[in-house]
Amino acid sequence: MRVLLIEDNADLGQAVREQIGDDGHAVDWVQTLAYAQLAIGSTPYDLLLLDLMLPDGRGIDFLRRLRSAADRTPVIILTAMDQLSDRIAGLNAGADDYLVKPFDLSELSARVAAVARRYSGNPNPRLQLGELSIDLTDRSIQREGEAIALTAREWALLEAFLQRPGALLSKSQLEERLYEFGAEIESNAVEVHVSHLRKKLGFNVVDTVRGMGYRLGRLEQP
Numbered sequence: 331m332r333v334l335l336i337e338d339n340a341d342l343g344q345a346v347r348e349q350i351g352d353d354g355h356a357v358d359w360v361q362t363l364a365y366a367q368l369a370i371g372s373t374p375y376d377l378l379l380l381d382l383m384l385p386d387g388r389g390i391d392f393l394r395r396l397r398s399a400a401d402r403t404p405v406i407i408l409t410a411m412d413q414l415s416d417r418i419a420g421l422n423a424g425a426d427d428y429l430v431k432p433f434d435l436s437e438l439s440a441r442v443a444a445v446a447r448r449y450s451g452n453p454n455p456r457l458q459l460g461e462l463s464i465d466l467t468d469r470s471i472q473r474e475g476e477a478i479a480l481t482a483r484e485w486a487l488l489e490a491f492l493q494r495p496g497a498l499l500s501k502s503q504l505e506e507r508l509y510e511f512g513a514e515i516e517s518n519a520v521e522v523h524v525s526h527l528r529k530k531l532g533f534n535v536v537d538t539v540r541g542m543g544y545r546l547g548r549l550e551q552p
Contacts (some may be wrong), residue, residue: 331376331446331486332507335359336366336392337408338384342431346379346408349435350442354482356376356510363387370396375403375508377442382409382420388425397424404445407494408433443467446493449459457492462531464492471531478530483508487523491536492544500543520544 333350337343338361347357358373360366363386369375377450382389393405406427407420417428427437443466447455455467463472469485471478480488490499490507504520516522524536524544534547 331355331442331489332372332373332510333357333377333379333442334366334369334375335379336363336383336389337361337379339381342408345435346358346438349439350379351510352482353439353442354484354486355442356486356506356508356513358511358530361385363389363392366392369511370401370403370461373511376507377445378403378405380405380407380425380441381405382411385447390420393420393423393425406438406441406445408438440467448487449493459492459535460532462535464488466492473531480530481526482525483523487520488527488531488535491544495546498539498543498545504544 335343335350335357337346337359341446343361345360345416347359350357350534360369361384363384380389380393389407389409393394393407396403396405404426405424406429407425408429408431409420410431412430420428422539426448427441429441443455447466455465457464457466461473465471466489469480471480487504490504501520505515508520508523509515514521524538537545537547539545
């Protein structure tokens with residue numbers, strides 16, 4: 331996924347960016363609402379991680395403006411404001427989840443994954459794709475009982491296809507999901523990751539539509 335982190339605390343921002351990045355997601359990090367607005371205006375995000383107290387305003391007002399503009403991007407609030415009234419206000423403003431600081435980074439990863447599953451239309455973390463048994467919670471894949479290991483980027487790519495089965499995703503769309511601002515992207519990076527997925531999971535796991543992009547393959551049940 332492509333994630334926008336809006337957090338002004340340098341230490342926490344760096345820790346969150348590294349955690350979510352290690353999960354295979356591309357993370358852009360900004361420290362003000364003004365920069366957040368610029369980022370949203372230029373990039374389609376799959377998820378926002380939003381602090382409520384920022385140098386140039388309140389995150390909850392920013393969230394209300396997003397929802398008023400019919401922006402349906404999932405939002406997880408990250409804040410030290412731990413009163414029940416604060417949580418209710420955040421959820422009523424349109425947040426999908428609310429995590430109180432300090433929080434465990436592994437819990438954040440789990441909540442990010444859960445929100446992503448809900449928005450993909452399939453909250454079930456366990457999927458069957460042909461001979462492949464996939465557990466999105468544990469990030470594990472088995473074929474006939476044998477575990478198959480994927481890198482973080484390969485997982486991110488596979489999840490992109492699983493979230494939109496049958497949809498054609500262009501090379502640029504996949505790059506946007508895999509790489510954050512400023513990342514050096516090799517011209518054949520997507521092709522390389524697709525090739526690795528096919529070698530590990532089966533040639534038919536990803537279909538290529540020449541000149542247009544890729545989509546999840548139609549694997550038959552064994």
